[in-house]
Amino acid sequence: QDASDIPKQKHDYQSDVARLRKIVVNSLYSNRDVFLRELISNANDALEKLRLTALKEPEVLTGAEELNVTIKAFKDDDGSSRIIIRDTGIGMTPEELTINLGTLAKSGTSEFLARAENTDTTGTGNLIGAFGLGFYSSFLVADQVYVSSLAAKSSRNPEPVQYVFSSSADESSFEVYPDPHGNTLGRGTEITLVLKDDTQEYLDTHKLADLVNKHSSFSSQFPIYLFTQRTEQVPDEEAVEEVQAAEESKTEVDEDEVVVEDTTEIDENEAKEPKMKDVVVDEWIHLNSQPPIWIRDPKTVTDEEYELFYQATFKDFDKPLAWHHFSGDTGSGVSFRAIIYIPSRLDESYWNNPLVSSSKDLRLMVKRTFITSDLGEDALPKWANWVKVIVDAEDLPLNVSREQLQSTKFLKQIRQILLRHILQMLTRVMEEDSEKFEEVQKVYGNVFKLGAVEDKRNRDKLVALTRFYTNQKNSTSLDEYLANKKQGQNQIFYLADMGKKPEFLAKSVFIEKLDARGYEVLLLGDPLDEIFVQNLRVWKKVQFQDVAKAGLKFGDEDPEEEKEEIEVMTEKFRPLLDWLKGQAEDVVREVVISNRLVSSSCAVVADMFGYTANIERMMSSTANQGNQGTMHEFAKKQKLLEINPKSPLIQGLLRRVEQLPAEDEEPDAEAEAELKEVASVLIDGALVRSGFHVPDSNEFFTRVDRILRRSLGVSETAPTDTTVKPAPPVDPEIHTEDDFAFLDDLPGGDQPGVYIPDSSKGQVSWEVEEIDEEGNPVHPRDEL
Numbered sequence: 001q002d003a004s005d006i007p008k009q010k011h012d013y014q015s016d017v018a019r020l021r022k023i024v025v026n027s028l029y030s031n032r033d034v035f036l037r038e039l040i041s042n043a044n045d046a047l048e049k050l051r052l053t054a055l056k057e058p059e060v061l062t063g064a065e066e067l068n069v070t071i072k073a074f075k076d077d078d079g080s081s082r083i084i085i086r087d088t089g090i091g092m093t094p095e096e097l098t099i100n101l102g103t104l105a106k107s108g109t110s111e112f113l114a115r116a117e118n119t120d121t122t123g124t125g126n127l128i129g130a131f132g133l134g135f136y137s138s139f140l141v142a143d144q145v146y147v148s149s150l151a152a153k154s155s156r157n158p159e160p161v162q163y164v165f166s167s168s169a170d171e172s173s174f175e176v177y178p179d180p181h182g183n184t185l186g187r188g189t190e191i192t193l194v195l196k197d198d199t200q201e202y203l204d205t206h207k208l209a210d211l212v213n214k215h216s217s218f219s220s221q222f223p224i225y226l227f228t229q230r231t232e233q234v235p236d237e238e239a240v241e242e243v244q245a246a247e248e249s250k251t252e253v254d255e256d257e258v259v260v261e262d263t264t265e266i267d268e269n270e271a272k273e274p275k276m277k278d279v280v281v282d283e284w285i286h287l288n289s290q291p292p293i294w295i296r297d298p299k300t301v302t303d304e305e306y307e308l309f310y311q312a313t314f315k316d317f318d319k320p321l322a323w324h325h326f327s328g329d330t331g332s333g334v335s336f337r338a339i340i341y342i343p344s345r346l347d348e349s350y351w352n353n354p355l356v357s358s359s360k361d362l363r364l365m366v367k368r369t370f371i372t373s374d375l376g377e378d379a380l381p382k383w384a385n386w387v388k389v390i391v392d393a394e395d396l397p398l399n400v401s402r403e404q405l406q407s408t409k410f411l412k413q414i415r416q417i418l419l420r421h422i423l424q425m426l427t428r429v430m431e432e433d434s435e436k437f438e439e440v441q442k443v444y445g446n447v448f449k450l451g452a453v454e455d456k457r458n459r460d461k462l463v464a465l466t467r468f469y470t471n472q473k474n475s476t477s478l479d480e481y482l483a484n485k486k487q488g489q490n491q492i493f494y495l496a497d498m499g500k501k502p503e504f505l506a507k508s509v510f511i512e513k514l515d516a517r518g519y520e521v522l523l524l525g526d527p528l529d530e531i532f533v534q535n536l537r538v539w540k541k542v543q544f545q546d547v548a549k550a551g552l553k554f555g556d557e558d559p560e561e562e563k564e565e566i567e568v569m570t571e572k573f574r575p576l577l578d579w580l581k582g583q584a585e586d587v588v589r590e591v592v593i594s595n596r597l598v599s600s601s602c603a604v605v606a607d608m609f610g611y612t613a614n615i616e617r618m619m620s621s622t623a624n625q626g627n628q629g630t631m632h633e634f635a636k637k638q639k640l641l642e643i644n645p646k647s648p649l650i651q652g653l654l655r656r657v658e659q660l661p662a663e664d665e666e667p668d669a670e671a672e673a674e675l676k677e678v679a680s681v682l683i684d685g686a687l688v689r690s691g692f693h694v695p696d697s698n699e700f701f702t703r704v705d706r707i708l709r710r711s712l713g714v715s716e717t718a719p720t721d722t723t724v725k726p727a728p729p730v731d732p733e734i735h736t737e738d739d740f741a742f743l744d745d746l747p748g749g750d751q752p753g754v755y756i757p758d759s760s761k762g763q764v765s766w767e768v769e770e771i772d773e774e775g776n777p778v779h780p781r782d783e784l
């Protein structure tokens with residue numbers, strides 16, 4: 001590739017590339033193998049791009065006939081060891097060589113850099129495995145790299161010229177220049193790696209073949225050929241002719257053609273002449289000659305093959321959690337084969353935009369040829385759009401475009417089929433492998449709840465996959481819950497409080513009695529849980545009952561007896577109920593005798609149409625979005641104060657209320673004020689215990705303070721010593737600029753304006769009002 005007389009354009013690497021190359025060059029040797037996988041993957045991408053472009057512009061196919069990748073390792077005449085990886089793909093123009101190989105465009109790379117520079121070299125090795133370095137992995141094994149490329153001929157580029165990109169591992173620059181050999185490639189890209197002294201092992205064709213088989217045989221749909229030489233014994237008599245034949249086959253190989261079969265043939269009647277001699281036979285071996293795994297019979301594919309295929313195809317370096325390989329017919333006569341994979345984690349962005357669904361990893365092939373992985377928005381519902389799927393349709397035309405595809409029945413049908421299989425597969429994991437199902441729950445537990453809300457058609461199957469905490473178990477399905485319900489119980493009890501841990505919820509006043517009596521209650525701490533039950537409302541004809549709301553029924557009550565008991569109690573506590581209602585009228589609609597409390601004295605319960613504390617919080621976090629108005633205010637007031645007639649505190653309060661002077665008697669202002677204070681603390685306490693906000697927390701604590709003093713026998717009116725150290729005297733001296741040097745370091749420098757910390761961006765807004773000298777706002781209208 002020497003081209004001393006050709007003018008070369010020299011470029012400095014963009015700084016990130018320089019950093020990246022440094023890491024690569026200095027990083028551990030154990031990961032060097034990845035270079036081959038990365039370069040083959042690039043070659044495959046280039047071939048794929050060519051084929052897709054050719055659908056619209058067949059002209060790009062001129063120049064080289066076969067679409068393939070070839071690999072040749074040899075010792076050059078100058079003693080250097082070289083590997084040449086060549087593809088007949090789309091190729092690169094000189095500008096593309098400069099931009100694609102001299103700058104970094106990959107999104108993951110800056111993350112990689114940040115992490116790699118903070119880790120020791122062992123860690124870097126793992127990172128390389130996880131991220132994939134693309135072209136730069138060449139420098140793991142090579143001192144010097146040449147990339148010759150001839151872009152495909154097209155209307156925009158009717159006369160492409162072959163250019164070379166050249167760079168060595170220790171330079172911070174690269175060169176791009178016209179290939180001194182001219183347009184030798186026909187089309188595509190040839191990467192020549194001049195191996196380092198300590199990477200000579202890659203000259204070994206067995207090693208190369210093993211590497212390709214391990215990593216790349218899945219990642220390329222195009223044939224990959226490896227150049228090999230073997231020694232063969234041939235009769236000496238034919239020596240001259242044989243040598244010529246071998247020469248011929250060698251020349252053939254030296255040109256663009258790829259010869260798959262052994263070209264040396266031995267004549268049958270040569271047995272007469274036993275004298276033999278050794279000849280070296282050149283051979284191109286087809287490395288990935290096995291059909292792709294989705295075409296194969298699932299029985300013949302090993303788990304490791306499924307995993308490697310997944311990792312190579314979807315560029316996920318974690319192993320999948322599970323997969324399902326099947327074939328079928330869409331019903332409109334298109335037969336297909338598919339593999340569905342469940343990744344081991346959800347993309348971090350999954351929950352950012354809960355209502356938008358686009359599946360990036362639904363790879364559609366037709367007759368083994370990749371067509372598209374973009375099946376448009378809503379190709380799958382949101383709950384399922386994280387699956388990674390490969391579908392190969394046998395009977396669709398190869399040149400179908402994405403737009404055409406969307407108008408075919410095929411897409412709609414395949415969508416239903418995929419969804420059915422995803423659900424079958426998850427259900428099978430649930431039924432047959434509880435350990436794996438636990439892992440699935442960890443990652444996708446909330447996804448199933450979302451699905452049950454979103455996908456009405458598959459609701460029942462998705463609900464069956466959901467799991468919940470309860471006061472009795474760490475995990476239950478709704479069916480298990482129903483199997484455990486008590487005689488007469490006709491409600492599914494749940495307590496929802498967003499963001500709270502199950503252990504906390506288990507101590508709530510609302511489940512006191514249920515828990516004490518042995519009833520199971522779902523403890524829902526995730527915001528999605530409440531949305532889930534609100535949407536579902538009923539499961540297998542049993543209604544969900546929020547235990548923080550009115551309407552709770554155990555189911556074993558004798559309605560007559562209970563009614564009577566409540567009536568008796570209500571009569572007995574009438575004076576207290578009436579009096580408390582007067583005290584609590586700002587917060588609750590009614591005060592009633594409770595049948596849900598055991599040890600607590602009282603609780604605030606949402607009425608049928610009222611908001612529970614959980615919903616109220618959700619509403620107020622969106623309150624400034626308006627349009628809630630009176631309905632919101634109305635719903636907020638729909639609460640009941642329930643009192644526990646068995647609580648000594650309540651009984652004591654009743655006695656004190658009864659002792660208050662009647663209306664026609666002389667009022668006892670002091671006794672009344674004291675009682676009011678107790679009531680107020682009781683009501684506020686009930687609000688807090690029930691998860692609501694106290695209307696005025698200052699007032700609340702002042703009252704608590706007074707009551708505490710009373711119980712300690714301290715004077716209620718004795719003032720606290722409030723003397724404090726006053727501020728130092730006025731200091732009119734102006735400070736030097738140095739005292740404000742720190743201001744320069746603040747974002748925005750010394751510019752006037754409001755500085756918003758990054759963490760609050762988008763959350764704060766303000767309006768600026770112009771004021772006149774007297775401090776009055778200036779309204780534009782004033783100027784009229």
Ligand SMILES: Nc1ncnc2c1ncn2[C@@H]1O[C@H](COP(=O)(O)OP(=O)(O)OP(=O)(O)O)[C@@H](O)[C@H]1O
Nearest residue numbers: 042043046089091092100101132133134135136189
């Ligand atoms: N053999 C090739 N033929 C044509 N273009 C290539 C070839 N190899 C690399 N390129 C171009 O150079 C770009 C950069 O390659 P690189 O391998 O660094 O990153 P990538 O391929 O985009 O990312 P990744 O390897 O992680 O998929 C590619 O996007 C492609 O445009």
